[in-house]
Amino acid sequence: MSIPGLLSERAIILAPRGRDSQIAMRILDEAGYLATVAHDLFELVKELSSGAGLAIIADEALRNSDIKPLLDLISRQPAWSDLPIVLMTHHGGPDHNPSARMGNLLGNVTFLERPFHPATLVSLVVTALRGRRLQYEARARMEDLHESEGRLQNALKAGRLGSWLLEAEYLKLTCSDITKSHYGRNEQDTFNYDDWLAAVYFEDQPRMQSALQRSLDTGVDLIIEYRNVWPDGSLSWVDVRARAICGKNGLVSSLAGVTSDITERKQAESQLRRLNETLEQQVEERTSQLRHKEDILRQSQKMEAVGQLTGGIAHDFNNMLTGIIGSLELIRRRLARGSIEDLNSLIDLGVTSANRAAALTHRLLAFSRRQSLDSKPVEMNHLVNAMDELLQRSVNESIHLQLRMASDLWTAEADPNQLESALLNLVLNARDAMPDGGTLVVETFNQQLDRSFTNAHENLLPGDYVVLSVSDNGCGMPETVISRAFDPFFTTKPIGQGTGLGLSMIYGFSKQSHGHVSIKSEVGRGTTVQLFLPRFKGLADEAEQSFQSNAVYAENGETVLIVEDDPHVLLGCQQALALEDIASEGVSSAEDALKRIGDNFAGIVISDIRLPGIDGLELLSRLKARDSSLPVVLITGHGDITMAVNAMRDGAYDFMEKPFSPERLVDVTRRALEQRGLAREVWALRKQLAERDSLEGRIIGRSPAMQNLRALITNVADTSANVLIEGETGTGKELVARCLHDFSRRKDSQFVALNCGGLAESLFESEIFGHEANAFTGAGKRRIGKIEHAHNGTLFLDEVESMPVNLQIKLLRVLQERTLERLGSNQSVAVDCRVIAATKSDLNALSKTSQFRSDLYYRLNVVTLELPPLRERREDILQLFEHFLQLSSLRFDREPPTLDRQTSSSLMSHDWPGNVRELRNVAERFALGLPAFKQAGTVSENQSLGFAEAVEAFERSLLSEALQRSGGNLSQASQELGMAKTTLFDKVKKYGL
Known part of the structure; x- marks a missing residue:
C-alpha cells in the first residue's frame, strides 16, 4: 500500500528528556524538513506505522524500556524497506558507546553524539531520506513487476499458453502448470527435461531434437509443431516456440518459451482436407452432369443453327462451286479440242471462285472462334x-x-x-x-x-x-x-x-x-x-516486313519429309517444293514416318494433324523425344488459336492452316531448313568444344609422362589438397593449375592467378591480402586481395619462390587458420580457397638455406606434380606443334601452312630451352609465314606481312629469347631489355609467354 508523500518522508523524533526533541524539531523545520515529536515509545511505533522517512531516537528513551513493539515493527518491514534510524548518544561512538548493542538490534542505525552541530543533524537526515527514497523507488518497481507478471499470467491463461525455461548448461527444465497439462500431466506431477523428450511421439523426435539443438547451438528461435504421447497413450499436437537468452560470453544460456495445444486445430485441418476431397468429388460429379447437359443443349442448338445456316449460305456456296466446276469443265473441253487460247481467263475464274469459298469458310470459322488470327x-x-x-x-x-x-x-x-x-x-x-x-x-x-x-x-x-x-x-x-x-x-x-x-x-x-x-x-x-x-x-x-529471304535449299542430306494421308495434297506440296529445288519425299502415316526417320535424319518434317492411327500431335511428341532440335511443321484443315498455341508450346516449328499458298509452304520450309542447318552446326561445334574441354584436349601428349600427369590430375582435382607444381619455365604450369580447378567442384567459382615474381615487394602484401581505405598513402578505398577474391575457388601462386620471406609467415597463417586480416584492419575475414603453387626452383633446397620457409613448403607440398621439360618427351613435339599451328592460324585468319620434312627434323632435334612456350612461339611464327628457327627480326623477303603483324612477331620473339636467356627471371630480363619490370610483365601476359 502506498504511503502519502508528506508522511513517507517525515522524521519522527523521540527524546523525552531535556530539550533535544525541541532543538532537533527546530533545526529540521528551518532546513525545510517535516518532523513530528513522539512523547513515548508507544507513540513512536504508532507514528512509524503511519509512515515515516526516518526515526531520530535518544538512547535514554530505549534504556530500561520495553522495545519489543519497535523491534516487531522493524522485523515486519517488507523486503524493500529498511527504516533509517538516527540514535542520539552522549559519548563513545558506535563501537564503545553503551548503546552500541541497541544499534545492532535496530538494524539501519547511524549514531549522533551530543552535543551535535545543526549541520551534522541535517546531513544525517538528508542521507537517510535519500536512502529511503531509493527504497520507495524499489517498492514501486517491485509493484510494477508484480502487476506485469500478473497481466502476463492472465494473458497466458486466457490464451491457454504455457510457459517454460530450459537452462542450457544443465538442461534443467522449469515449466508452468499449463505446459504440464499440454503433455497430459497434473500440477503436482514432476516434468523435467527427460520427461519432455520422452513425451514426444517417436516419429517426431528426430525433428524436434534437431530443432532444439540448433537453437541451443546457434541461438535461432525455436518454432516447431509436433505430436506428443500422453500417459494414457493418446496423441495430442503441441506448438512450441522459444527465444534464446545469451550470457555475457555470447553463448546461449537458456531458452525461454511458450507452448500451446493445437490438437483441435490439427483435427479441424484434417477434417477440412477430407471435406475438400469430398467436395472436389461432389463438384466434379456435378460439373460432369452439367457438362453432359450442356453438350446435349449445345448439340440441339447446333442442329437448329445448321438448319438456319443452310438457307443463308447454300446459295453462295453453290454459286462458287458453279464457277469452279464450270471453269474446270471448259478448260478440259478446250484442251481436248487442242485449243489453248484464253485459258488464263478460265483459270482466273476458277481461282477467284475457290478463293471466295475459302474466304467464306474462313469467316465461318472466325465466327465460331476456331479460326486463328x-x-x-x-x-x-x-x-x-x-x-x-x-x-x-x-x-x-x-x-x-x-x-x-x-x-x-x-x-x-x-x-x-x-x-x-x-x-x-x-x-x-x-x-x-x-x-x-x-x-x-x-x-x-x-x-x-x-x-x-x-x-x-x-x-x-x-x-x-x-x-x-x-x-x-x-x-x-x-x-x-x-x-x-x-x-x-x-x-x-x-x-x-x-x-x-x-x-x-x-x-x-x-x-x-x-x-x-x-x-x-x-x-x-x-x-x-x-x-x-x-x-x-x-x-x-x-x-512492312517482307517475308522474302535468301533461298535455302535441302543439301548435305537434308530432306523434307511430308506426312499427309490425302494423296492430292501430298502431291501438291511435293510439286511446290520441287519447283524451288527443295528435295522432298512423302509418306501417308505417322507410323511410316517414324520408320523413315533414323538417328542421323538431317531434314525437317511437315505433317498433317489428322492422320489415320497416330495423329500429328503424337508424332510431334515422339519426334521431339528423339531429337529436340528437329523442326516439325504441323498443318490442319481447321485449326483454332488453342490448337496453334498448344502445338507451338509442345515444340512445333510452325502451324499452317489449309488452304495455304505454295509461296507460304516454300517460305516456312526454307526457314525450317535454315534453322535445322544452324542447329546441326551448333551441335557439331558443341561436340568439338566438349572434346577440346576434355583433359586430353588440354593436356596434350602421348608420352608416358603426360599420361601419368593426366592420371594424377584426375585423382587430385576434386580434392581440397594443396598442390605444388614443379617444372622449368614454359612447361605449362598454369595450364595444369587451371585443369586442377576446372575439373574440381570449385569450377564454378573464381580461378585467381598471381605471378609472385611480377610484383614489387612493397605492393605484394596489399595485392595478396588486400587493404582497408587509408591503410597507407595512396590507399583511397578498400581493396579486396587475391586470396579473398579466390574465396570458394582456387588461388594459383606462380613463381612462389619469389615471395618475400616476411610475407610467407602471413600466408602460412592464412592457410592454417582459413582467415586473413586486410592491411590496416584488425578484423578477421573467413576465406576458403584451394592453393596451387608453382615453382621453377627446388623449394626443398631453398628451405634448407632459409630462402624459403620450410613450414610453408610442407604446407604447399601436400601433392607434387612434376612437369617434364619438352626435351624429355620428344614424342609429343609434333603433336603439340600441330595443335599450336591450328590455333595460331585461326587467330591470324590464315590457312595453316604445310609442315615440311626439314622443319619437322629441326623441331625434333631442337633442345627447347623455353619448353612448350617456346614451341608455341615457333608455331605462331610458322603460321605467319616466318621461318620457324630464323633469328628474330629477319623476316623472309618473299612473305607479305602487314606492318603491325611484323612488329608483333618481332617483339614476341625478342621477349621470348630474353626470357629464355634469363631462365624466366623477369628482373634480369627487364634489365637486359632496358624495360620497366611492370611493362615487361604486361607484355608477357599479352603474348602468353
Whole structure:
C-alpha cells in the first residue's frame, strides 16, 4: 500500500528528556524538513506505522524500556524497506558507546553524539531520506513487476499458453502448470527435461531434437509443431516456440518459451482436407452432369443453327462451286479440242471462285472462334484508303460515301484480312439500312479507354485503342434489335439476302483481337458501329516486313519429309517444293514416318494433324523425344488459336492452316531448313568444344609422362589438397593449375592467378591480402586481395619462390587458420580457397638455406606434380606443334601452312630451352609465314606481312629469347631489355609467354 508523500518522508523524533526533541524539531523545520515529536515509545511505533522517512531516537528513551513493539515493527518491514534510524548518544561512538548493542538490534542505525552541530543533524537526515527514497523507488518497481507478471499470467491463461525455461548448461527444465497439462500431466506431477523428450511421439523426435539443438547451438528461435504421447497413450499436437537468452560470453544460456495445444486445430485441418476431397468429388460429379447437359443443349442448338445456316449460305456456296466446276469443265473441253487460247481467263475464274469459298469458310470459322488470327501491325488509314474503290462499288449512287481519316492515327494490331472483311460487312449493312439513299461515313480516330469503361466489359484492358467507325443516317434499330444484333444467324433481312453472321463474325473478331465493338442507334436517325482495336506497341516498320529471304535449299542430306494421308495434297506440296529445288519425299502415316526417320535424319518434317492411327500431335511428341532440335511443321484443315498455341508450346516449328499458298509452304520450309542447318552446326561445334574441354584436349601428349600427369590430375582435382607444381619455365604450369580447378567442384567459382615474381615487394602484401581505405598513402578505398577474391575457388601462386620471406609467415597463417586480416584492419575475414603453387626452383633446397620457409613448403607440398621439360618427351613435339599451328592460324585468319620434312627434323632435334612456350612461339611464327628457327627480326623477303603483324612477331620473339636467356627471371630480363619490370610483365601476359 502506498504511503502519502508528506508522511513517507517525515522524521519522527523521540527524546523525552531535556530539550533535544525541541532543538532537533527546530533545526529540521528551518532546513525545510517535516518532523513530528513522539512523547513515548508507544507513540513512536504508532507514528512509524503511519509512515515515516526516518526515526531520530535518544538512547535514554530505549534504556530500561520495553522495545519489543519497535523491534516487531522493524522485523515486519517488507523486503524493500529498511527504516533509517538516527540514535542520539552522549559519548563513545558506535563501537564503545553503551548503546552500541541497541544499534545492532535496530538494524539501519547511524549514531549522533551530543552535543551535535545543526549541520551534522541535517546531513544525517538528508542521507537517510535519500536512502529511503531509493527504497520507495524499489517498492514501486517491485509493484510494477508484480502487476506485469500478473497481466502476463492472465494473458497466458486466457490464451491457454504455457510457459517454460530450459537452462542450457544443465538442461534443467522449469515449466508452468499449463505446459504440464499440454503433455497430459497434473500440477503436482514432476516434468523435467527427460520427461519432455520422452513425451514426444517417436516419429517426431528426430525433428524436434534437431530443432532444439540448433537453437541451443546457434541461438535461432525455436518454432516447431509436433505430436506428443500422453500417459494414457493418446496423441495430442503441441506448438512450441522459444527465444534464446545469451550470457555475457555470447553463448546461449537458456531458452525461454511458450507452448500451446493445437490438437483441435490439427483435427479441424484434417477434417477440412477430407471435406475438400469430398467436395472436389461432389463438384466434379456435378460439373460432369452439367457438362453432359450442356453438350446435349449445345448439340440441339447446333442442329437448329445448321438448319438456319443452310438457307443463308447454300446459295453462295453453290454459286462458287458453279464457277469452279464450270471453269474446270471448259478448260478440259478446250484442251481436248487442242485449243489453248484464253485459258488464263478460265483459270482466273476458277481461282477467284475457290478463293471466295475459302474466304467464306474462313469467316465461318472466325465466327465460331476456331479460326486463328494472323495479328500484325496494321496502318488502318492505308487499309481503308486501299478499299475505297471496292467500297464505292458496293454502295449505290444514291449513297454518298465519306472517308474521314485521322492524321495522327496510331498503328493498330489486328488480322488485316479479318479487318477488311469487317469493314466491308459494316458498309454493306449501312447500305441496306438506307434503301432511299443517304450519307455513309467511315471514320478512324484514336481513343484511350479508362478503367471505368473497361471494367464494364469482359476481357477488355484499359489503354490505347484505334477506332474504326461506320455511320449511316438510315432507318436505325430499336433496342430489341440492338440487343440481338450480335446473335448468330439473327437477321432482319429477307431469307436468301443475309446469313445473320456478319455482326457475329465482327464480334468474334473483336474479342479475339482483345478489342471491343459497340452499336449506337436511334430509330429514324441512323446507326453508328465502332470497332475498337488495340494499339500496336512495337515498331511501326514491322508492319512492312517482307517475308522474302535468301533461298535455302535441302543439301548435305537434308530432306523434307511430308506426312499427309490425302494423296492430292501430298502431291501438291511435293510439286511446290520441287519447283524451288527443295528435295522432298512423302509418306501417308505417322507410323511410316517414324520408320523413315533414323538417328542421323538431317531434314525437317511437315505433317498433317489428322492422320489415320497416330495423329500429328503424337508424332510431334515422339519426334521431339528423339531429337529436340528437329523442326516439325504441323498443318490442319481447321485449326483454332488453342490448337496453334498448344502445338507451338509442345515444340512445333510452325502451324499452317489449309488452304495455304505454295509461296507460304516454300517460305516456312526454307526457314525450317535454315534453322535445322544452324542447329546441326551448333551441335557439331558443341561436340568439338566438349572434346577440346576434355583433359586430353588440354593436356596434350602421348608420352608416358603426360599420361601419368593426366592420371594424377584426375585423382587430385576434386580434392581440397594443396598442390605444388614443379617444372622449368614454359612447361605449362598454369595450364595444369587451371585443369586442377576446372575439373574440381570449385569450377564454378573464381580461378585467381598471381605471378609472385611480377610484383614489387612493397605492393605484394596489399595485392595478396588486400587493404582497408587509408591503410597507407595512396590507399583511397578498400581493396579486396587475391586470396579473398579466390574465396570458394582456387588461388594459383606462380613463381612462389619469389615471395618475400616476411610475407610467407602471413600466408602460412592464412592457410592454417582459413582467415586473413586486410592491411590496416584488425578484423578477421573467413576465406576458403584451394592453393596451387608453382615453382621453377627446388623449394626443398631453398628451405634448407632459409630462402624459403620450410613450414610453408610442407604446407604447399601436400601433392607434387612434376612437369617434364619438352626435351624429355620428344614424342609429343609434333603433336603439340600441330595443335599450336591450328590455333595460331585461326587467330591470324590464315590457312595453316604445310609442315615440311626439314622443319619437322629441326623441331625434333631442337633442345627447347623455353619448353612448350617456346614451341608455341615457333608455331605462331610458322603460321605467319616466318621461318620457324630464323633469328628474330629477319623476316623472309618473299612473305607479305602487314606492318603491325611484323612488329608483333618481332617483339614476341625478342621477349621470348630474353626470357629464355634469363631462365624466366623477369628482373634480369627487364634489365637486359632496358624495360620497366611492370611493362615487361604486361607484355608477357599479352603474348602468353
